[in-house]
Amino acid sequence: MTGFKNGGLNGGLNGGLNGGLSSGPLGGRSWSGGSSSSLVPFSPPLKTGDDATGELMFFNNPDLEFPKSAWSPALRAQVIVGEFAASDWRTDLTTTDYRERSAGFHSQTPGTPTGLRGELLTLINFRNNIRQEMANEIAVQVDGSQLYWSNAFMIGIENKPNSSILVAVAMAVGQLVGMHFKDYWKRARPIQFCPALMPIIPTPPHPSYPSGHALQAYLVKHLLSAAARASAGDALHDYFSNFAERIANNREIAGVHFPTDKLESADLAAQVWEHHLRELPSVQELIANAWGEWEHNLVPGDFKNPVMAEGPESFADQIAIKLRGL
Template sequence: MRRRDFGSEGGGEGGGEGGGFLPPYELISKKPPGWHDIYADEETDFVDVGEFPIAAWHPSYRATAIAADFLSSREWKLSCDPGQPDLGEAAIRAELKALAGSDLYGNRGNWIDEINAQKNDFSGYFACLLGCSPTSRPATWTLVLLGIELGALVGQYYKGKYKRARPAQLLTTLASDVATPAHPSYPSNHSLQAHLAANCVSAAVEACRVNCDKLAARIGLLREVAGLHYPSDTAAGIHVAAKVAELLNGVEGYDALLKEARLEWPTAVRHPNPMKAGQ
């Protein structure tokens, strides 16, 4: 799953399932005309600003830095491992049958627009849900990006370890209008990334947990509807996301980010939907 940054000029693709790159965000804009006439080099004082300020980090780069800190420890490889999927013939047949026989799969034409919208980037769904961007609740947005960036890398490690064939490679009738990604199936990175993003946000803002979990579950499920993942891929993604979220606690940059995000939601309290019957 690739990821773009809302509110950032130029957009760009980030590290999703297929890898990618971060766009060249500007810290200091291009100098305007006449700049050197106003501030000649030899007449301009320098100002010692100390450390690079947290507020100057772009959320994408900050998320990547925290992810790198997490990955620098090898503990996660064992602690977060979802284990070998059941590749016995009976288990595989049962999962393929569950995919092909589900009502959602039979009517996946009704879901194809949403499936395609989430194919390369689902960050916009979290942006809309949480009202966050690089300029609005930037710490919350960084938590979303952290879940997506870190989840991508962790997921790819286990994909390489277990090398599970995609459903459509076993049963070609499961192929859909959505192209099958060119990497292994297990675990589902969409599921892992979405649930890790939800877990990271919820760690800061408990009031958002139910809504974030609901969104993450839907993102994972639609990859099954598209015929791209087995149900056990989705479940493994959820498992890994929970384990990674636990291990993130204690990572210095992550703990600081949680504190900042909490300040963006000072009065957040979850209430039942007033449109729901009986409320």
């Protein structure tokens, strides 16, 4: 009976969590604010005709269109994914070896990592010393990393509609590109080399390299930085960067990714942004329209202290400090 209890509990928790997230700021909710599956009671029926003529009353406007502003961000993003998929991204990134033209190039060969022992030791250190502290955050980010962006930066369809779509585009394009290269490299998961890692979440049913969550997070960073016209050294840009790093690092702490999976994702996201996403007319339009959603965040002189302007402390530095104190 224990198995049935655990299955029911896990299923209920996962279903509730996933359902709640999918109807959240970037999910498939209705334009009116409720879930797309919300019941709207309406009884008795509204009068639909003119008492004198008996004719049906309606808005006789053949040019009426569904407004862009009423789209669900997640669904609008699918239209842009189609535009992206029609480009030459797959051929370009696969045949020209994007790693060699990336500023963050690393020499790790997927599937046969020369530093396998060192990477596994890093993951074991995470398991032993940091994992429990990050457990709740890791669990929610399995299916809801976009929730962290929307919550921290107040990105919602009501107040930042264009930015909401940009986040959804990053999530959708990141998944498409990530799955292509996972299939291309076919890198084994950490637990296949070291079962004692025992990830705190189920190991995803697809290859390890690159990290999909990291790729999505880095794409969000690039798109939002462009929308907010924030460059390196700006407070907002540094916050975006640190959020992306945190989400990426959590996948290593969870035990489901190697550190080099994250490095690959950072390189790949930069190439996808620089050579493909930023060239799409639909993305350019969203970025231009999104500027008005961020300009109030970038008033010169807001941060008098340079330390404050750098944003939150680097997550990697936090980990290093914690490990040094052991």
